[in-house]
Ligand SMILES: Nc1ncnc2c1ncn2[C@@H]1O[C@H](COP(=O)(O)OP(=O)(O)O)[C@@H](O)[C@H]1O
C-alpha cells in the first residue's frame with residue numbers, strides 16, 4: 013500500500029478569533045504531486061503554514077510519515093523532512109545565492125557541500141550566479157533560489173506556495189519541468205499551491221479545491237480537468 017507522507021484530518025485554524033480553516037482533510041502519498049487551488053483568501057497559505065508548524069492549529073491532526081507532528085516546532089519538522097518555499101519567496105536579498113542556500117541547509121550541516129552541488133545540478137543558472145546577491149536575480153531565478161533553499165534540507169515533502177506568481181509562462185514551464193525531475197530523482201512528494209489552475213492540474217496527480225476554508229472538490233487531476241464545474245469556474249471554458 014502507498015504510504016502517506018502527509019495526512020491531515022479535520023484541520024481548523026485561524027487568526028485572532030477569526031476561523032479561516034474549517035475542517036480540512038487532505039493527504040499526500042509518497043512520490044505524489046498534489047495541487048491546491050481556489051480563490052484568493054480561501055486559506056491555502058494558512059494551510060501550508062499549519063503544516064510547516066509556523067501557525068498553531070485550533071483542532072484536527074497532522075501526521076507526517078505516520079507520526080503525529082502537531083506538538084513539534086517548525087525546526088523539528090524541517091529535520092524530519094517538511095520544507096516550505098513560502099509565498100513571496102522570503103529570501104535574504106542582501107546575501108548571495110550561495111549564502112541563502114547554505115542557510116537552507118542548517119539542519120544537514122555535514123552535507124552542505126553535496127547538497128549545494130545537488131541544487132546547482134537542478135538549477136545551473138544558480139550555479140553561475142553563486143556570488144550574486146539574491147536581490148539582483150530575476151523573478152524566476154529568485155523562485156529557483158527559494159525552491160533550492162528548501163531542497164537544501166533534503167525534504168520528503170516539498171511545499172511550494174504560489175509557484176508561478178509574477179513569472180512569465182516560459183519560466184513557469186521550466187520550473188515545473190525541473191520540479192518533476194526532482195520528484196523523479198529524489199522520490200519526494202510535492203504539495204503545490206497554485207493560482208494558475210491549468211498548470212496546477214497539468215503537473216499534479218491529484219488536486220484539492222479550497223473555498224472559504226473548506227475543501228469543496230478533490231480528485232485525480234485528469235478527472236478535475238474534464239469536470240464541467242471546474243472548467244467553468246477556474247479554466248474559463250464554457
Ligand atoms: N497574518 C494574518 N492575520 C490575520 N488574517 C490573516 C493573516 N493571514 C491571512 N489572513 C486571512 O486569512 C484568510 C485566508 O488567507 P490565506 O491563507 O492567505 O489565503 P490564500 O492563500 O488562499 O489566498 C484571508 O481572509 C486572510 O485575510
Ligand SMILES: [Mg+2]
Pocket residue numbers: 056057058099173
Ligand atoms: Mg496564499
